[in-house]
Amino acid sequence: MFRKKTQGPAVDDKEAPVDSISPAAPVDAPRVRRTYTLDDFELLATLGTGTFGRVRLVQLKGVGSFHALKILKKSEILRLQQLHHIKCEVEILSKIQHPFIVNYLGHFQDERRLYLVLEYVQGGELFSYLRRQGRFPDHVACYYASQLVTAMAYLHAQHIIYRDLKPENLLITSEGSLKITDFGFAKIVEDKTWTLCGTPEYLAPEIIQSKGHGKSVDWWALGVLIYEMLAGYPPFYDENPFGIYQKILDGKVDFPKHIDSKAKDLIKKLLSQDRTKRLGTFLTGLNSVLIEETYAFSCILSGCLRGGSEDVKKHKYFAKVDWDAVLACSETPPYLPPVGGPGDHTHFDEYPDSPIDDSVVLYGEDRAAFDVFDQF
Known part of the structure; x- marks a missing residue:
């Protein structure tokens, strides 16, 4: 069963600074x-x-x-x-x-x-593998999540918002690594965009509320994905898309008992309703145009200036991850699809x-x- 995507009318975007520095090839290579x-x-x-x-x-x-x-x-x-x-x-x-x-x-x-x-x-979709397994052990979810963190960091450094992160759009190579596919909702945006698009279960609250959104919606989606990998189902679900939207806006996340405290903390910080406090959000101060000036000012007052993907990498959930090994694809994969x-x-x-x-x-x-x- 495939989840349905949501698409709304596009609105022109504004200019803004780059999110973070990528270790991978530049966008114009x-x-x-x-x-x-x-x-x-x-x-x-x-x-x-x-x-x-x-x-x-x-x-x-x-x-x-x-x-x-x-x-x-x-x-x-x-x-x-x-x-x-x-x-x-x-x-x-x-x-x-x-x-x-x-x-x-x-x-x-x-x-x-x-x-x-x-x-x-x-190797097929991560979606199919996850459904066969029911849910992933923590080390498997961490392996895949670490690869996605490096990919999102790279895209954001190129002003690209992906906007459709979900298991159906992740393919497994014969070597066991992930490949992100389907860039139909991706967009080069240096500030914010107002397009309503994505898959309902993975939409950040600011997309639903048409407040304008930036790169932080991808970190929200990563939080949903990590939850789904560990639990076997997404944190916000309803038979009706509008029911899903309401649960997302309510912001209540119930965790199964088997999910450990480090994973819970990471997911909670990625699923912050306040995007100025969401892990992965990149803010530079009053000159930031990632968010409205009032948001930037309140963020400075609360001391929550953030450093984009580096903050995600430094979270204790990824404490044992060798990020150089991740980029080099030299880690031992948890699953090799028989080919x-x-x-x-x-x-x-x-x-x-x-x-x-x-x-x-x-x-x-x-x-x-x-x-x-x-x-x-």
């Missing part, structure tokens, strides 16, 4: 890609489906390498008014590179569809095949709207 066409690939199994497309396992002809091909119907993108979000996704993926983020290899288009060529991550070969896709659900040409041909202004992708 040059990356060499080749130009592809659909004829370059042999289409294999469907790995997943979405609102306006699907992801196919493909093999590059003449080379033999396997990749994930994200196939998006242009007519559906326009109908659902998602062109801006897809543009942001391509722009962001084309500029970033990190060991815990899926590698982007290029894109191409034809008169019906837009195609994104991505790294194929064979039968480079093209094995047994860790993904089976989907019925869909004709590649079942979308509408675009003309005129609609067709020209996709010229924007030629700049990447």
Whole structure:
């Protein structure tokens, strides 16, 4: 069962300073890609489906390498008014590179569809693994959480808010590490944005209240994810999305007895209703434009100036983590997905095949709207 995403109208964002310094490659690091066409690939199994497309396992002809091909119907993108979000996704993926983020290899288009060529991550979703296990032991949750902390630190240093952290968007490599995928809600924002988007169980209160939000919403989502990994279910749940929103705004979190005190403390600090006190929030003082001036002033008075991802890393829950080893992917993984070969896709659900040409041909202004992708 997949949780539904929420999407609202976008509003222009303001300028603001960078969150924190990243040890990984800079956002504008040059990356060499080749130009592809659909004829370059042999289409294999469907790995997943979405609102306006699907992801196919493909093999590059003449080379033999396997990749994930994200196939998006242009007519559906326009109908659902998602062109801006897809543009942001391509722009962001084309500029970033990190060991815990899926590698982007290029894109191409034809008169019906837009195609994104991505790294194929064979181990399937963390969501599936978590559901099979029920819940994770503390050391397993800490292993995955530490990788996500480094990835979020990197993204935030590049002014990027991810905004859709959840087990369904985390893939497990054949070596046992995580890869973040699906940047459909990611956005380059140097201050705040007002878009209502994400998955209900993972939304920070400021998103629900349309107060404008920044990078701290990703730290909130990390708190929800750590809770779900340890408990086997999210901290805020209801059959109705509005019931979920109300529980998030109420802010009451009940912890199962087996979750230890260090994990509880971390989760509580990540799930702070007051974003000026939320662990991971980066504040620099009265000149900060991450939050309103009144928030910045009250924050200074209360002595809660914070240092972004470094504060998260220094929490006692991560006391035994070697952060250099995390980035180097040299830690022993808790789980290695059994893989039968480079093209094995047994860790993904089976989907019925869909004709590649079942979308509408675009003309005129609609067709020209996709010229924007030629700049990447």
